[in-house]
Amino acid sequence: MTDALIGQRVPKLDAPSKAAGKTIYGHDVRLPSMLHGRILYSRYAHAKIIRMDTSRAEKLRGVKCVLTPKDNPPHRFGYGKDNKPFKDIARSLRDEIAGVVATDADIAEEALSLIEVDYELLPNIFSPREALSEGALLIHPEHKSNLFQRYNYSHGDLAQGESESAVVVEEKFLLPYVSHVCMETSVVVAQFDHRDHLTLWSTTQIPFLLQRDLSEALGIPGSNVRIIQTAVGGAFGRGLDIYPYEPIAALMSRKTGQPVRVAFSREEEFLAGPARQPAEVTVRAGAKADGTLTFRDASCMLDIGAYVSWGTVTPLVMMETTASLYQVPHARFTADCVYTNNLITGAMRGYGNPQSTFFIETLMDRLAEALKMDPVNFRIMNANVPNSETPQGLVITSCGLKECLEAVAASADSARMNVYPERSRRNEGGRLVLSEVEGMTVTANIKPSPFNLQPPHIKRGIGFASTLNVGGGARIYRSDGCGATVKVDDFGHVTLVTGSTEIGQGSETALAQIVAQTLGVKIENITVLNSDTDIKPWDVGVHASRTTFIAGNAAYLAAVDARNQIFETAAQLLGVGVDQLSASAGQVTVRDEAGKSISLEQVARRRHFKEGGKVILGEGWYDPPTQLVDKDTYKGNISAAYGFGAQMAEVEVDIETGKVRVLRLACANDVGHAINPMAVEGQIEGGAQMGLGYALTEELIVKDGKVLNPDLLDYRLFTSADMPIIETRIIETDDPGGPFGAKGVGEMGGTPTAAAIANAIYDAVGVRMTQLPMTPERVLAALDEKEKRARV
Amino acid sequence: MKTLITLNINGDAREIYIDARRSLLDILRDELALMGAHRGCDSGDCGACTVIVNGQPVTSCMMLAADWNGAEILTVEGMAKDGQLHPIQRALVEKGGIQCGFCTPGFVMNIKALLDENPKPTEAEARAWLAGNLCRCTGYAKIIEAVMSVAEESA
Ligand code: FES
Ligand code: FES
Numbered sequence: 001m002t003d004a005l006i007g008q009r010v011p012k013l014d015a016p017s018k019a020a021g022k023t024i025y026g027h028d029v030r031l032p033s034m035l036h037g038r039i040l041y042s043r044y045a046h047a048k049i050i051r052m053d054t055s056r057a058e059k060l061r062g063v064k065c066v067l068t069p070k071d072n073p074p075h076r077f078g079y080g081k082d083n084k085p086f087k088d089i090a091r092s093l094r095d096e097i098a099g100v101v102a103t104d105a106d107i108a109e110e111a112l113s114l115i116e117v118d119y120e121l122l123p124n125i126f127s128p129r130e131a132l133s134e135g136a137l138l139i140h141p142e143h144k145s146n147l148f149q150r151y152n153y154s155h156g157d158l159a160q161g162e163s164e165s166a167v168v169v170e171e172k173f174l175l176p177y178v179s180h181v182c183m184e185t186s187v188v189v190a191q192f193d194h195r196d197h198l199t200l201w202s203t204t205q206i207p208f209l210l211q212r213d214l215s216e217a218l219g220i221p222g223s224n225v226r227i228i229q230t231a232v233g234g235a236f237g238r239g240l241d242i243y244p245y246e247p248i249a250a251l252m253s254r255k256t257g258q259p260v261r262v263a264f265s266r267e268e269e270f271l272a273g274p275a276r277q278p279a280e281v282t283v284r285a286g287a288k289a290d291g292t293l294t295f296r297d298a299s300c301m302l303d304i305g306a307y308v309s310w311g312t313v314t315p316l317v318m319m320e321t322t323a324s325l326y327q328v329p330h331a332r333f334t335a336d337c338v339y340t341n342n343l344i345t346g347a348m349r350g351y352g353n354p355q356s357t358f359f360i361e362t363l364m365d366r367l368a369e370a371l372k373m374d375p376v377n378f379r380i381m382n383a384n385v386p387n388s389e390t391p392q393g394l395v396i397t398s399c400g401l402k403e404c405l406e407a408v409a410a411s412a413d414s415a416r417m418n419v420y421p422e423r424s425r426r427n428e429g430g431r432l433v434l435s436e437v438e439g440m441t442v443t444a445n446i447k448p449s450p451f452n453l454q455p456p457h458i459k460r461g462i463g464f465a466s467t468l469n470v471g472g473g474a475r476i477y478r479s480d481g482c483g484a485t486v487k488v489d490d491f492g493h494v495t496l497v498t499g500s501t502e503i504g505q506g507s508e509t510a511l512a513q514i515v516a517q518t519l520g521v522k523i524e525n526i527t528v529l530n531s532d533t534d535i536k537p538w539d540v541g542v543h544a545s546r547t548t549f550i551a552g553n554a555a556y557l558a559a560v561d562a563r564n565q566i567f568e569t570a571a572q573l574l575g576v577g578v579d580q581l582s583a584s585a586g587q588v589t590v591r592d593e594a595g596k597s598i599s600l601e602q603v604a605r606r607r608h609f610k611e612g613g614k615v616i617l618g619e620g621w622y623d624p625p626t627q628l629v630d631k632d633t634y635k636g637n638i639s640a641a642y643g644f645g646a647q648m649a650e651v652e653v654d655i656e657t658g659k660v661r662v663l664r665l666a667c668a669n670d671v672g673h674a675i676n677p678m679a680v681e682g683q684i685e686g687g688a689q690m691g692l693g694y695a696l697t698e699e700l701i702v703k704d705g706k707v708l709n710p711d712l713l714d715y716r717l718f719t720s721a722d723m724p725i726i727e728t729r730i731i732e733t734d735d736p737g738g739p740f741g742a743k744g745v746g747e748m749g750g751t752p753t754a755a756a757i758a759n760a761i762y763d764a765v766g767v768r769m770t771q772l773p774m775t776p777e778r779v780l781a782a783l784d785e786k787e788k789r790a791r792v
Numbered sequence: 793m794k795t796l797i798t799l800n801i802n803g804d805a806r807e808i809y810i811d812a813r814r815s816l817l818d819i820l821r822d823e824l825a826l827m828g829a830h831r832g833c834d835s836g837d838c839g840a841c842t843v844i845v846n847g848q849p850v851t852s853c854m855m856l857a858a859d860w861n862g863a864e865i866l867t868v869e870g871m872a873k874d875g876q877l878h879p880i881q882r883a884l885v886e887k888g889g890i891q892c893g894f895c896t897p898g899f900v901m902n903i904k905a906l907l908d909e910n911p912k913p914t915e916a917e918a919r920a921w922l923a924g925n926l927c928r929c930t931g932y933a934k935i936i937e938a939v940m941s942v943a944e945e946s947a
Contacts, residue, residue: 009888011885011886011888012885012888012890012891014893015884015893016877016881018890018893018896019881019882019884019885019893019900020828020868020869020871020881021826021827021828021829021867021868021869021896021897022869023893025827025830025894027827027830027831028821028827030825181928182892182894182928183832183838183840183892183894183927183928183929184830184832184894185832231892231893233830233832233893233894234892234894234928235892236928265834266832266833266835266837266838503892504892504894505891506891678887678888678934679888681888681934682888682891682934684931685931685932685933685934686891686927686928686929686930686931687931689927689928689930689931689932711835711837712832712833712835712837712838712926713835713837717926717928719922719924719925719926719932720922720925720927720935720936721920721922721923722923723919723931723932723933726931726933749931
C-alpha cells in the first residue's frame, strides 16, 4: 500500500469545526417553540411523598405544566428495572419527584420552589454494612433484599496457593466516589411528533440500547423512538445508561406537544449524575520464594446507591484484574453490590479497573518488597504472555506487557539518574542505559529540579503498576456487534455509515482512516455518518474501549465489500482479472501493467448507468468471536483481544505538608497497532489526567447521602499547571484479530495511575496509602502513624 | 426591566435589549446565537466560556452583560479570518489538542490572550496562564504543545 494512512498522525476530522466554535453540542440544540424543563429533587434521602400541591407553580406565568408521579407510565426501567421517572417514595436525595415545563428555564426553576411537598420520613441507610444487617429496612421492598447482586468467582485451590506461599500480604482499601466531570453537563431535547414518534437529541453512548430502554420506560414501540446524538462534550461512561431525566423530558414533550429541553446545571450534574461506586476491599495475595505468584483473594463491598445501573456490572472487570492480571494460579473474587440511600452510581472509564488495579498492584509491590525483589523484574517474571489462556478463560492473543514494563523501567532509570543517582537499584553497578529511553515522546518539559537542590523535607520516589484491559470488545450484552455501510458515489466520494459513535475520542477519524486505506482514497474523500439511529446500523454502544476494534472491523469489512464491487466492475471494464487489481489514489490500477487504470468515480458511474445497474454499497457486520461469561462461574473469553500497559510514576512527597507532587508519569501501552498514534497518545494523556485525579485530588464528599462539594472549585480536577510530564510510549504487537492489528486503548490511560503513585509514595517515604484520593491529610496521617509505630 | 446596550462583537455593533440580570454568556448564547462560548459551570471555575472583552480574557458567565455597554468583545467565532482558522486554532487541530472540543473555544481565547500579552511564554508560564481552563479529555499535553508551536512560529 503506497498511500499508507494507517499509523499516521491524522488530525481529527471534526476538530476544525470544534476549533471554530461551530460544532453543535447538546446544549446548543434549539428547536422552534422549544420549552424548558426543570426537575424537583427530593428534600430527604428516604421519604414517602404524602402530599404534593402544584397549584401555585401551575399558576406562575410561563409555566406550561407540572408533572408528578401521577404522570408516570406504568413501566419501570433501568438495568435493575427499579426506576421510574418520578418517585412517590424517594430513596435518595437525587430522586426526581416532580418536573416543571415553562417557556424558559428560570421560570421553570422558580416554579419548582412553589411546589409544596409533605414528606413522611423513612429510616436512612447510608452504609452498605447497615443495609445488609439483620432486619434492615428494604430500600426496594419488591427486591426482598438490599443485596442486589453477589459475584462469586474462583479458580484453582486457594488453600493450596496459600500453602505454597513463602510470603503472604494482606491489606484493606477504601475507594471513593468520583465523578466523570464531563465538561458538558447532561442535556437532552425531546420532541414527540404528530405520529407519536419521539426524537431525542442526546449525549448518550448507547443510542440503540437507549432506544429500547426508552420504549420500555414510556410504553411505546421502539420503532417510534429515534435517537440523534449531538456532538458530546465528554462521556467517559456517563452515557452508558438510561437516566430518569430522559423519559422525563419525553413525558414533558408529550404533555405539552412541544419540544422540551432539560439541561443540568453543574451542581445538578454532581448531585444527580452517576458516580463511580465507592468500595471497601480486602485483598490477600501470596508468592513463592522465587517470586512466582501463588494466589489472590479479593472481596469487595460496593455501594451502588438507590438504583441499579450498568455500573453494577463493574465487578466483572475487577474480577478480571484480580484473576488474570499476571499469571495467578489460584484466585478468588467476591463482590457484593448493595442498595443504600446514597447517590446513584454508574459506569465510568475503566469500569472497575482503576479500582481493582489500585489494590492488586499495591499488593504486587508489597509482595516484591517482602521477597526483596525488584518490582519490575517481579512483575515481568509473572507477566501474561502472548498466545495463552488465563484460568479465567481469557484467551490472550497478542501481549506486550513485558515490553511495556521494560519501557517504563527504562524511563525510571533515567529518572533515577536525574534525580537520585545514588539510588540506582535496577542496574547494579550504577550503569544506566539511556538509549533505551529513546522513542519516548516527552510531551512536557517541566524539569524536576536536581536532586542536590532538594530541601530535606522533600522526598522522592518512583513506583510502577501495570494494567490489563479488554481490547477487542467486551461481551456484556448478548451482542457485541457493530454494523457499517460504505457507499461510493458518482464523484468518488465515500460515505461510511457506522453504528458506532464519536464521543470525542476520535473514532470517526480512525474509522475513516481504515476505510480510506482499504479503498485507496484520500481521507478528505471520506464522510462519516454516525449519529442517527434512523440512519445507522445497530451497535451496542461506545464502551469498553471497543470502537477501534469492533467498529473498525465492521468498517473494514464494509470497505472490503465495496472494494469487491469496485473490482468486479473495473475488471470487466479493463478486461483483466479481479486478482490483478489494486486500489490507490482514487484509481483502480492493474498491477504490473503501468498506466492501465480507471478512476473510482468512473467505475461507480459505469456500474449503475446501465440496464440492471447497481450502486457501490458495501456492508459489514462484526460481532467478535467471544462469549458472555458463564452466569455461575463467571468464566469465559469476554473479549477478542486484550490490551496491556504499564506506568511509572515519579513523585515528590513533602513530609511536612503531606503534599504529593507527581513529577513524571511514564506510560507504555500495548495497543496492537496504532491506527492514529496522535489519537492514541491523546487517550493515554487524557486518561492519565483522570488517573492522577483519582489518585490525588478527586473525591465526591458524601455525608448522609448528600454531596458536599458539588462544584468545580471543591471537586478538584488536575489543571494544566498540576500535570506532570507525561511520557507516552506505544508498543505494537499487531493483534491478529484487530483491524490492521489494532486493539482498544480508550480506558487504559488512567487505570494503573493510582497504584503507580501509591507505590512511588511508598518508595519515597515508606508509607502504604490504602485510601484514595491520597490527599495531604491522609499522607500526613500515614506518616504520623509510621512514626508512632517506629517509637514503640 | 430591559436595557438597551450595544456590544461590539467580532467587529459588528449589536444593539440589543437585555434583561439586566443576564450574564454576557447568556446574551451571547441565547440572544445572539453565538454558541461557541460554552457553559461548563456558570460559576467561573471551568473557563469554557472565556471570551476577550476590551483586550482582557474573561469568564463570560461571571459578567453581567449590562455592565459592558460599548465594549469590544472577541469570541471564538471572530478568530477565523477569510474562512481560514487562526494559527492558534490550526495548531490545536494539528497537534491533537482537541478531543470532545467542549473546552476548546475557551482555550482558543485564553491562548490568544496569553500570546497577546506574552508572545514567547515558557511552557511553565503557558501552563500557569491556562490553569483556569479545565479539560477532561486531553490531559492538556497536546494543548500546551499547540501553544508552544504557535509561539515558536511567530518568532
Ligand atoms: S462556564 Fe464560565 S467558567 Fe465555567
Ligand atoms: S477536549 Fe474535551 S474537555 Fe477538552
